[in-house]
Amino acid sequence: MGFFDTEEGVEQYLKMAEGYDGKELIKILQKYLPENSTVLELGIGPGKDMDILTKLYEVTGSDNSQIFLDKYKKNHQDADLLLLDAVTIHTDRKFDCIYSNKVLHHLTREDLTKSLQRQKELLNPNGIAFHSFWKGSKTESMEGLLFTYYEIKDLKKVAESFEILAIETYTEMEKEDSIYVVLRKR
């Protein structure tokens, strides 16, 4: 059972993530993705980004933790939610955009490659993938949870089958501790 599959893990994350959301990232996304596009969010967690995205786009939220999905559903009964693993993304639906904020660093490097391949299959023509990562070069495990850090050059390599529209560092907790990528399906 993973960290986010326990009430304790989810509560710990909710406390830690207080005061953070993807508002600035979504402003950047808006430069590339017209309003009312369809968006699949991977790993919604508490759903703060999903709340913002829903004001602009037709959003489907997903996570592989049923606990996060149930919590979100409680306060958003009309939300379109799917229990999905970010690697296999088992759905037959297609989207204009696949978005995640600090989710894919929980995958191994190999699984990130698999995830991006699968995302390509699920994106409509010219579809956009937008993801954020922690910047660095190490891999570590905390409380059974994997953290894989990436440098810009690593992400360029793993995303090479996409057109890279933007790849930049930004600040989440410490200066330039994060990277976002905007990819377009070729």
Ligand SMILES: C[S@@+](CC[C@H](N)C(=O)[O-])C[C@H]1O[C@@H](n2cnc3c(N)ncnc32)[C@H](O)[C@@H]1O
């Ligand atoms: C660090 S939290 C980020 C949550 C949210 N995106 C945010 O910005 O607050 C990571 C989220 O990814 C989810 N997650 C981790 N591994 C996943 C996987 N393999 N497939 C789908 N979701 C996953 C966790 O359940 C958790 O909701």
